[in-house]
Amino acid sequence: xxxxxxxxxxxxxxxxxxxxxxxxxxxxxxxxxxxxxxxxxxxxxxxxxxxxxxxxxxxxxxxxxxxxxxxxxxxxxxxxxxxxxxxxxxxxxxxxxxxxxxxxxxxxxxxxxxxxxxxxxxxxxxxxxxxxxxxxxxxxxxxxxxxxxxxxxxxxxxxxxxxxxxxxxxxxxxxxxxxx
Numbered sequence: 001x002x003x004x005x006x007x008x009x010x011x012x013x014x015x016x017x018x019x020x021x022x023x024x025x026x027x028x029x030x031x032x033x034x035x036x037x038x039x040x041x042x043x044x045x046x047x048x049x050x051x052x053x054x055x056x057x058x059x060x061x062x063x064x065x066x067x068x069x070x071x072x073x074x075x076x077x078x079x080x081x082x083x084x085x086x087x088x089x090x091x092x093x094x095x096x097x098x099x100x101x102x103x104x105x106x107x108x109x110x111x112x113x114x115x116x117x118x119x120x121x122x123x124x125x126x127x128x129x130x131x132x133x134x135x136x137x138x139x140x141x142x143x144x145x146x147x148x149x150x151x152x153x154x155x156x157x158x159x160x161x162x163x164x165x166x167x168x169x170x171x172x173x174x175x176x177x178x179x180x
Contacts, residue, residue, distance in 0.1 A: 005178030
C-alpha cells in the first residue's frame with residue numbers, strides 16, 4: 001500500500017472515530033465528563049484535551065518547518081499547544097468544533113504526504129527539550145499512534161460506564177480504505 005493512501009485511511013479513521021466517541025460522550029453529564037476517573041488523566045474531558053494537545057503540537061511543529069503543506073496560516077486561530085496537561089476546552093460544546101477543525105487539517109495534510117515528503121528528515125524539539133530527528137512519515141505515524149493509544153484509554157472508561165461506543169474496527173469504520 002502506498003504511504004499516502006495509508007495516511008489518508010488513518011486520517012479518515014481518526015475523524016470518524018472522534019465523531020463516534022464524541023457522540024457517546026455527548027450523552028454524559030458535565031459531572032460525568034469531569035469526574036476523577038482514577039486513570040492516567042483525571043477525567044474524560046482531560047483525555048480529549050490531551051489528544052487535542054498531541055495533534056496540535058505535532059501539527060505546530062510540522063507547520064513551523066513548512067512540512068506536508070502546513071504553515072502558520074494553516075493553524076491560525078487554533079490554540080497553541082505547550083504542555084501535556086493543556087486545557088483547550090472545558091466542555092464538549094467548545095471541544096467539538098476544535099476537534100472537527102483539527103481533524104479537517106489532518107485530512108488536508110495527508111494529501112501532501114507523498115513518498116518523497118515522508119522520506120524527508122524532520123527536526124524538532126520535544127516537550128522535554130530534547131532535539132530529535134525523524135523521517136516525516138515516522139513522525140506523522142506517531143500522530144496517529146498517539147491518538148489511538150489515548151482513545152483506547154478513553155474507550156475503557158466509556159466501557160466501565162456501560163456505554164456502547166460502537167465498532168472501532170478499521171475495515172468497518174473506513175470501508176473505502178485510502179482510496180481517493
